[in-house]
Amino acid sequence: MYDFSPLIASFTSLLEKTFSPFWAGAVSMVMLGVAVLTFYAVLGLYLVYAERKICARMQNRIGPNRVGPMGLFQTVADLIKLLLKELIYIRNADAFLFNVAPFIVIVASIMAIGSIPFARGLQAVDLNIGVLYILAISSMGVIGILVAGWASNNKFSVIGAMRSGAQVISYELSVGLALLGVITFAGSMQLSEVIASQQDGWWIFKGHIPAFIAFVIYLIAGTAETNRGPFDLPEAESELTAGFHTEYSGIKFAFFFLAEYMNMFIIAALATTLFLGGWLPFHLYEWDAFNRLMDFVPPVIWFFGKTALVIYLMMWFKWTFPRLRIDQLLTLEWKYLLPINLMNLLLISFLTLMKWHF
Amino acid sequence: MALLNTFKETCDYLREIWSGVGSLLKGMHVTGTYFLRGDGVTQQYPENRDQLRMFDNFKGELILIHDENNQHSCNACNSCARKCPNGSIEVASVRVQGDDGRSKRVLEKYTYHLESCTFCGLCVPACDQHALAFGQTFEHAVFDKAGLTKILNKPGSTSKAKDE
Numbered sequence: 001m002y003d004f005s006p007l008i009a010s011f012t013s014l015l016e017k018t019f020s021p022f023w024a025g026a027v028s029m030v031m032l033g034v035a036v037l038t039f040y041a042v043l044g045l046y047l048v049y050a051e052r053k054i055c056a057r058m059q060n061r062i063g064p065n066r067v068g069p070m071g072l073f074q075t076v077a078d079l080i081k082l083l084l085k086e087l088i089y090i091r092n093a094d095a096f097l098f099n100v101a102p103f104i105v106i107v108a109s110i111m112a113i114g115s116i117p118f119a120r121g122l123q124a125v126d127l128n129i130g131v132l133y134i135l136a137i138s139s140m141g142v143i144g145i146l147v148a149g150w151a152s153n154n155k156f157s158v159i160g161a162m163r164s165g166a167q168v169i170s171y172e173l174s175v176g177l178a179l180l181g182v183i184t185f186a187g188s189m190q191l192s193e194v195i196a197s198q199q200d201g202w203w204i205f206k207g208h209i210p211a212f213i214a215f216v217i218y219l220i221a222g223t224a225e226t227n228r229g230p231f232d233l234p235e236a237e238s239e240l241t242a243g244f245h246t247e248y249s250g251i252k253f254a255f256f257f258l259a260e261y262m263n264m265f266i267i268a269a270l271a272t273t274l275f276l277g278g279w280l281p282f283h284l285y286e287w288d289a290f291n292r293l294m295d296f297v298p299p300v301i302w303f304f305g306k307t308a309l310v311i312y313l314m315m316w317f318k319w320t321f322p323r324l325r326i327d328q329l330l331t332l333e334w335k336y337l338l339p340i341n342l343m344n345l346l347l348i349s350f351l352t353l354m355k356w357h358f
Numbered sequence: 359m360a361l362l363n364t365f366k367e368t369c370d371y372l373r374e375i376w377s378g379v380g381s382l383l384k385g386m387h388v389t390g391t392y393f394l395r396g397d398g399v400t401q402q403y404p405e406n407r408d409q410l411r412m413f414d415n416f417k418g419e420l421i422l423i424h425d426e427n428n429q430h431s432c433n434a435c436n437s438c439a440r441k442c443p444n445g446s447i448e449v450a451s452v453r454v455q456g457d458d459g460r461s462k463r464v465l466e467k468y469t470y471h472l473e474s475c476t477f478c479g480l481c482v483p484a485c486d487q488h489a490l491a492f493g494q495t496f497e498h499a500v501f502d503k504a505g506l507t508k509i510l511n512k513p514g515s516t517s518k519a520k521d522e
Contacts, residue, residue: 058389062398320389321382336375 005121032124036113043265044258045075047311051261054312055319085250090152093247097151102248102255104144109262112138116269117191119279119299130191131179131274135172138266139225141259142168145234145244148256152247160243163326164234167224170333171231174221177341181207181214181348182274195278201285202277208356210347215275217341219313222267224329226260229318233326268310272303276310279303412494417477420447420470421493422510429518430511432489434465438481446471447481465517472498473506 015024049064049072056063064071090098112134117123127133142164149161183189185207186197197203203211224231235243245256272278279299283291324332401410412418424430434451448469456462482490500506 054393056398057393057396060392060397060399062400062402316386316389316393320385340375 003120008121036110036124040110040113040262041079041258044261045079047261047265048078048257049075050311051315051318054315058316058319079254082254083251087250087252088247090154090247092153094151094153097147098247099252101144101148101151102252102259104147105141105259106144106255106262108137108139108141108144109259109266111140112266113262115191116266117195117273117278118303122300123192126190126192129189131183131189131194131270134266134270135176135179138263139168139172141263144259145227148248149244152244154247156240156242156246157244160234160236160240160246163236164227164244166326167227167231167233167329170330171221171224171337174217174333174337174341175225177338177345178214178218178221179270179274181210181345184345184348184352185211186274191273191278194274195280198277198280201283202275202280204275207348208351210344210351211275213340213344214348215271217337217344218271218275219310219317221333221337222271223314223317224333226263226267226314228260228264228314230321230323231329232318232323233329236323264311264314265307268307268314269303271310272306276306278306412496415492416494416496417479417492418494418496419472419492419498419508420475420481420510421491422468422489423491424512424515425518428512428515430465430489430515431487431518432465432468432485432511433487433517434463435486437484437486438490441480441484443478443480444471444474444476446475465511468510470508470510471506472508473503 012024012028015028018024019027052074053063053071064074067074067077089095114124115127115130115133117126145164146161149157149159149164152158182194182203185203186194188194188197198206200206204215205211207214227234233243234240235245240246245253248256279302281291281294281297281299281302283294403410422430422432432449434449436449436451439445439447439449448467448471449465450467450469451463452466453461454464477492479492482492498506
């Protein structure tokens with residue numbers, strides 16, 4: 001049920017019949033690109049809206065409620081405003097790097113979306129090293145941030161960018177090691193196979209406590225890697241005005257803003273795929289009627305539901321915890337998360353070796 | 359001994375993590391309950407204009423209290439105007455012959471300059487006759503500055519103030 005691969009295969013064969021092989025490839029690439037870009041823009045806008053609504057409720061406010069019903073078009077209006085705004089050129093900035101930086105950030109996050117499995121067969125590329133690819137590509141974004149900070153020729157921007165560099169380089173370790181736990185369980189880095197290995201239960205349940213610890217560490221480190229609160233030191237409004245994007249205006253600022261939210265989505269989607277069973281429905285052991293009912297819910301809804309849950313957790317973190325100092329940030333990583341993570345990985349390897357997971 | 363110390367340090371390390379996670383969860387509990395309850399304290403101002411009640415000691419504007427007989431209790435002693443740091447109050451009075459044949463000071467025109475009032479509230483306790491109070495209205499925006507100068511005694515009103 002709900003398999004997208006026949007649909008996509010018939011579409012591909014249709015393209016191949018109509019065009020020469022070269023043009024069929026080109027057309028499918030363009031269509032895929034348009035689909036991913038549209039998805040990116042719409043999802044980015046509505047993540048911003050969700051964030052504003054959720055943070056408002058957590059602070060006993062109402063949030064955007066004037067533009068459209070319940071303020072649904074507020075972020076669309078904001079985007080139109082940003083599109084129409086003047087792009088200010090900084091006189092002493094390095095013009096080339098200054099202009100190219102937002103594109104590095106946004107291209108990194110768009111490329112990562114390409115290999116996220118939304119449903120069976122609904123995945124742009126199914127690489128055999130999918131996890132490694134997403135980790136590698138999404139950490140390219142920090143180069144854009146460093147470039148933005150450097151090219152702005154502004155002390156706040158440079159400080160923000162350097163903080164971001166230090167933060168992403170240290171937390172990359174924790175993200176990688178936490179995911180390595182699941183890779184050890186699943187025995188594959190291919191995202192479709194990791195999902196297939198969770199057919200009889202998600203890794204967060206099957207992997208006992210170590211998988212749960214890995215999940216929590218992944219959430220913490222993932223939040224840090226997207227530069228979100230409580231790890232938003234690169235932006236730190238109260239200290240650095242806006243950090244690396246202080247000097248940016250108009251659509252270039254919007255690129256940074258959207259990329260932050262999309263990185264959050266990618267982190268959440270990866271958590272969903274590896275820990276929460278991806279697009280697989282929720283099954284309870286031997287409750288056949290219940291399981292059948294769960295199967296009727298389309299996998300896309302399962303995927304987005306789980307991702308929304310993880311995103312909600314990350315927003316909950318942001319609007320609850322105060323920002324860490326840079327030394328506290330590095331202490332948390334190197335003195336707490338990393339040792340715990342290494343011990344946890346050892347435990348997971350042992351569990352896998354003894355086949356003690358379900 | 360060294361082993362004991364190492365053991366102690368490890369215990370402290372673990373306890374630190376435990377208490378840290380505990381306090382984080384406590385914070386998340388607070389915001390989580392706010393999220394679930396979702397009763398925002400934000401007022402939807404233009405929509406709830408009819409139901410909007412300001413709190414008791416809200417200082418909207420200065421008013422001269424009039425009773426149902428259109429009588430106020432100002433005896434034009436001018437102490438409110440003297441207390442006012444900005445000179446926002448002007449009390450114009452006339453002397454009239456009272457019933458008992460003595461000359462009596464009567465309020466003619468109580469001018470209140472809302473545009474220069476800082477709502478410090480010194481005028482209200484300065485009044486011996488308790489003639490003044492602060493009203494609850496706050497929508498004072500006007501197109502012309504002259505609209506902010508208000509005459510507080512209503513037309514045709516008389517004073518019920520006792521003689522000083």
